[in-house]
Amino acid sequence: MGDAAALLLRAAAPDRAHLVQGLFWLLVAAGLEALGPLIAKTFIDTFLLPRRADLPEIAVLLLGSLLAGMVASWLRYRQLTRLAGLAMRSVQRIRENVYGHVLRLPMSFFDRAITGQLVSRVTNDTEAVKMLYVQVLFVMLDSVIVLAGAMLAMMWLDWRLMLIVATLVPAMTVIVALYQRLSAPAVTRTRELRSELNAQVAESIGGMGVLQASNATERFSGRFAAINEAHYRSRQRELRANAWLLRPVLDLLNVLLLATVIFVFSLRSEGGVGMTALEVGVLYAFISYIARVVEPLIQITMQFAQLQQAMVGAARVHALLKEAETPVAPPRGRVTEGAIAIEHLDFGYLPGRQVLHGLDLRIAAGSFHGIVGHTGSGKSTLLSLLLRFYPAPAGSIRIDGTPVDAIGEDHFREAVGLVPQEPFLLAASARENIAMGRAMTDEQVHEAARAAHAHDFIMGLEHGYDTPLGEGGARLSVGQKQLIAIARALAGKPRILFLDEATSHIDSETEQVVQRALSGLRGQVTIVAIAHRLSTIREADRIVVLNHGRIAERGTHGELMAIEGGLYQRLYLLQQLEEEEEEAPEEAPE
Numbered sequence: 001m002g003d004a005a006a007l008l009l010r011a012a013a014p015d016r017a018h019l020v021q022g023l024f025w026l027l028v029a030a031g032l033e034a035l036g037p038l039i040a041k042t043f044i045d046t047f048l049l050p051r052r053a054d055l056p057e058i059a060v061l062l063l064g065s066l067l068a069g070m071v072a073s074w075l076r077y078r079q080l081t082r083l084a085g086l087a088m089r090s091v092q093r094i095r096e097n098v099y100g101h102v103l104r105l106p107m108s109f110f111d112r113a114i115t116g117q118l119v120s121r122v123t124n125d126t127e128a129v130k131m132l133y134v135q136v137l138f139v140m141l142d143s144v145i146v147l148a149g150a151m152l153a154m155m156w157l158d159w160r161l162m163l164i165v166a167t168l169v170p171a172m173t174v175i176v177a178l179y180q181r182l183s184a185p186a187v188t189r190t191r192e193l194r195s196e197l198n199a200q201v202a203e204s205i206g207g208m209g210v211l212q213a214s215n216a217t218e219r220f221s222g223r224f225a226a227i228n229e230a231h232y233r234s235r236q237r238e239l240r241a242n243a244w245l246l247r248p249v250l251d252l253l254n255v256l257l258l259a260t261v262i263f264v265f266s267l268r269s270e271g272g273v274g275m276t277a278l279e280v281g282v283l284y285a286f287i288s289y290i291a292r293v294v295e296p297l298i299q300i301t302m303q304f305a306q307l308q309q310a311m312v313g314a315a316r317v318h319a320l321l322k323e324a325e326t327p328v329a330p331p332r333g334r335v336t337e338g339a340i341a342i343e344h345l346d347f348g349y350l351p352g353r354q355v356l357h358g359l360d361l362r363i364a365a366g367s368f369h370g371i372v373g374h375t376g377s378g379k380s381t382l383l384s385l386l387l388r389f390y391p392a393p394a395g396s397i398r399i400d401g402t403p404v405d406a407i408g409e410d411h412f413r414e415a416v417g418l419v420p421q422e423p424f425l426l427a428a429s430a431r432e433n434i435a436m437g438r439a440m441t442d443e444q445v446h447e448a449a450r451a452a453h454a455h456d457f458i459m460g461l462e463h464g465y466d467t468p469l470g471e472g473g474a475r476l477s478v479g480q481k482q483l484i485a486i487a488r489a490l491a492g493k494p495r496i497l498f499l500d501e502a503t504s505h506i507d508s509e510t511e512q513v514v515q516r517a518l519s520g521l522r523g524q525v526t527i528v529a530i531a532h533r534l535s536t537i538r539e540a541d542r543i544v545v546l547n548h549g550r551i552a553e554r555g556t557h558g559e560l561m562a563i564e565g566g567l568y569q570r571l572y573l574l575q576q577l578e579e580e581e582e583e584a585p586e587e588a589p590e
């Protein structure tokens with residue numbers, strides 16, 4: 001609750017002055033509205049019962065009542081729409097904050113995060129916060145103000161009777177507390193289940209090919225239906241608490257209260273003092289005020305159901321916002337040449353489970369280094385550290401003499417390019433996919449595409465660089481996607497280019513294109529390529545062989561092949577054998 005309130009207050013802070021103004025005018029409106037029954041009471045007591053027909057005075061009274069009502073309605077309408085506008089602006093800020101925050105979270109967060117659930121937080125949960133603002137808080141606020149106005153007017157008329165009516169407030173508090181206790185677990189569970197639904201949809205769409213190929217669609221439908229059913233049941237539980245507790249109980253209280261007030265009046269008249277003219281007016285005013293008190297109370301309690309949901313949503317958003325962002329390095333050093341020095345690098349993702357053990361490696365500026373090794377030997381981990389996706393121990397990685405964590409973020413990302421294993425393409429044109437939002441001329445985009453040997457095939461597409469590539473680049477072959485990813489990395493004119501198994505999914509012909517592209521960059525850009533396919537890095541200046549997180553061998557292809565029984569030699573021969581088998585399956589013995 002406190003967290004959610006803090007989140008809302010922070011988001012509303014820039015509009016504080018407007019909010020205070022809005023509240024002031026709402027108070028004025030409530031005051032004017034509270035005048036209605038008072039005017040009616042004056043009319044009954046002064047003119048109706050004594051049968052005084054003072055027309056000008058009556059006209060003034062009626063006109064005053066009409067005017068007060070109209071001004072109050074106008075003020076309320078104006079202020080509520082204005083406050084709703086401010087509320088939506090606050091939610092807009094929250095959503096932008098959450099998205100921006102997610103973009104700055106360290107990669108270790110995404111090891112744990114589930115995409116669909118995360119999307120649910122950025123969209124559904126912030127939507128719930130909007131509900132909190134727009135519907136709940138303002139309806140509640142308005143109701144509280146109207147309630148306070150009516151209470152004050154009643155106190156002025158007859159404070160003892162007012163106290164009877166005021167018993168409604170603690171009664172309502174008890175009901176709401178009971179409701180909260182009963183429904184809170186269901187509300188939290190509903191939101192969790194909703195985010196699970198999102199997660200499953202996102203996951204299934206992402207892996208549709210595998211899902212259909214492994215004939216898992218039925219099973220997935222079944223799983224989805226089970227979560228959906230649980231969601232329905234959880235919602236039912238919420239609604240039941242709502243249906244039983246809120247409105248009916250309050251309606252009952254309303255009737256009881258009216259009966260009590262009328263009973264007290266009858267007691268007074270039976271007590272010898274006949275019901276005076278004054279009391280009839282007061283009775284009328286009280287009956288109107290009771291209706292005015294009950295309605296906001298009903299509104300407030302009804303809103304509690306929504307409030308509950310919104311608070312849970314806000315707490316989830318708040319928890320996400322509390323995740324620590326990647327620390328931003330003070331921009332001290334710069335990448336100038338692109339020389340990398342790794343010294344005594346130890347690293348593990350989890351305490352007590354070391355993945356890299358005391359690596360020492362110098363990569364000269366402009367050189368081409370290949371990194372190979374068995375699955376799980378730590379290649380991707382090394383790359384993640386070089387890319388600052390995870391923090392390396394202080395001083396263990398330096399670029400051009402500067403510790404890697406001391407280089408300013410923007411400069412670092414400009415100077416370092418990455419071609420990932422799975423090319424990530426946007427549902428946009430080839431040009432947009434290469435430029436990635438950077439301000440680039442056509443010539444710069446073409447130049448990068450030429451360097452990546454992607455220009456020719458892009459020109460062959462229907463609309464050249466303007467051809468939409470479909471979601472995830474669905475209209476391209478894997479090799480073509482990879483060439484676009486290389487062009488994108490080169491377009492930033494990096495000093496260092498990292499390739500993470502960029503050739504493992506492409507055919508030999510495209511691989512040769514990639515090899516030519518890499519050769520063309522020799523001497524200009526430092527290249528570090530993890531390669532499963534050894535032919536990609538055959539021409540590298542140096543190949544580093546990792547084994548269980550340690551450097552086992554290093555040297556050129558020729559040098560490593562010369563180590564009899566060496567790890568590289570064995571990997572290479574094994575791969576050659578596999579390739580030969582793949583090329584000649586028909587020669588298999590019958």
Ligand SMILES: Nc1ncnc2c1ncn2[C@@H]1O[C@H](COP(=O)(O)OP(=O)(O)OP(=O)(O)O)[C@@H](O)[C@H]1O
Nearest residue numbers: 111349350355373374375376377378379380381382
């Ligand atoms: N995000 C992570 N959290 C925890 N442990 C991890 C994480 N990523 C990798 N590991 C562990 O670190 C070790 C090295 O993994 P890494 O991915 O670096 O190997 P790799 O040589 O790149 O393997 P591959 O060729 O299969 O990609 C493995 O034991 C792996 O289980």
